[in-house]
């Protein structure tokens with residue numbers, strides 16, 4: 330039962346169930362993250378992303394199914410799993426009683442490094458994550474972006490094989506987000522496998538080889554961002570902002586040829602079509618009654634995929 | 646359960662960690678050398694934090710007992726106050742004060758930070774990612790509480806002896822007994838701290854302490870030997886639920902044996918039983934709280 334499978338996958342989830350009392354947070358999911366791969370779990374609030382990550386990182390025990398991380402079984406070999414992973418939780422879990430530098434140093438010691446190598450590694454990380462000037466302050470005095478950088482620096486300090494990032498860039502300004510993305514790119518080049526969760530499509534597309542879209546504890550689809558966009562059938566997205574949306578019933582738009590999805594958004598509609606830009610004109614004609622204030626024609630994004638699958642927006 | 650399948654892709658850059666595949670986690674007992682290093686690193690972390698707060702620690706530890714000792718063993722004899730009319734009152738008081746101070750220092754320094762880590766800051770979520778079994782993380786808390794409890798005792802004993810106006814007849818007849826009683830006091834403090842820190846929410850901590858400290862101190866045979874309760878048989882039995890009693894009595898036996906005290910078997914037996922119970926309870930509660 331407790332054998333290690335030499336990992337061909339960094340994370341392997343099969344038939345995972347997780348119940349909290351009567352509530353099912355994860356309702357039977359299967360996922361594989363390859364060694365060296367970056368994988369995103371995308372989904373709205375309450376989809377079960379954190380729960381899945383918690384099981385993978387041994388924070389929670391699965392109610393059913395099997396999860397292996399770096400070849401170890403999370404239920405019976407928790408310590409070995411923890412030795413091989415780095416974790417950044419959704420919340421700031423930095424040690425408030427220790428300085429920035431001590432956070433890193435003590436983490437290195439915790440994972441078995443001696444005093445000297447822990448010191449060296451700390452200095453190295455402070456440089457890489459541009460925290461050297463803040464080495465001696467308490468983490469409570471860092472900005473949000475710095476907190477996140479420090480959390481990632483700490484999580485990778487012991488050179489884990491698999492890194493888990495639960496919404497690493499939520500609440501960051503675009504600049505901090507970009508700089509974090511660069512750090513994550515860097516780690517990937519060193520061969521670290523990454524499983525991250527996010528609400529942010531662009532992040533998933535930009536960072537990850539493959540994406541799984543989750544909702545209500547299930548994986549709806551899984552694949553490369555390009556494949557998902559192809560598979561959802563929509564190739565053009567027309568966004569309409571109308572002065573009077575009520576003058577244009579959604580049913581009228583859905584009835585048009587080549588229209589695959591009509592999504593009501595604030596002040597208008599977002600329409601997915603399958604016929605390229607050739608049929609934008611018919612949509613415009615159909616919507617004239619509502620007085621068009623703004624019109625945009627774009628390629629589908631992962632958000633389109635999600636809306637097509639669920640009829641809901643990802644950020645709710 | 647079926648055996649795991651053979652890997653399809655041979656791993657190239659992975660170290661072949663084969664050999665013994667002993668399951669760890671909940672069922673594993675004992676720490677390997679790597680895990681022991683991690684355990685010591687957890688202690689190092691707590692000691693690092695403690696070092697930053699040495700003056701605070703000393704103040705918190707010393708203030709109360711030294712004031713007590715000053716009022717009861719210095720002031721009262723000077724102004725002819727009743728309690729201290731007993732010739733050897735300081736001999737009764739000093740071991741009691743050391744016991745109660747050590748216990749509360751151990752309990753509060755473990756439980757308060759732990760409750761905050763569980764609640765407000767959620768730092769516990771990082772701490773439990775340590776590569777050791779969950780019980781080891783909880784055990785480290787007990788050990789650290791014990792260390793602080795010992796430090797408090799070592800600080801408070803000379804301070805009380807010095808403040809007392811009447812000489813304290815400290816007489817260590819059996820050093821081994823003193824060591825055993827001290828260890829027991831430390832263990833009880835750490836384990837009690839773990840239980841309190843795991844059960845009580847941070848915002849209730851003030852309430853918990855004020856409702857716990859006063860009865861445990863007043864009914865902990867701190868200011869009187871247990872034997873003095875003989876006129877009140879019901880109370881004499883009731884206070885036995887209080888672990889501070891065994892430590893006060895134990896320290897009297899070890900430090901000021903001229904004061905009447907319980908038999909060695911009684912305080913060591915009951916104290917050990919209490920410590921064991923608190924440890925088991927604390928580890929259980931901790932595990933239940935950290936693994937969702």
Ligand SMILES: Nc1ncnc2c1ncn2[C@@H]1O[C@H](COP(=O)(O)OP(=O)(O)OP(=O)(O)O)[C@@H](O)[C@H]1O
Pocket residue numbers: 349352353354372373374375376377378379380381419937
């Ligand atoms: N410890 C818990 N006890 C009870 N229910 C829980 C617990 N943790 C999560 N849940 C429930 O499980 C479901 C999934 O939650 P989860 O935190 O995994 O979602 P999420 O996808 O991470 O959402 P978010 O984007 O808001 O972080 C939710 O309905 C949540 O209420």
Ligand SMILES: [Mg+2]
Pocket residue numbers: 378379380419495
């Ligand atoms: Mg979450």
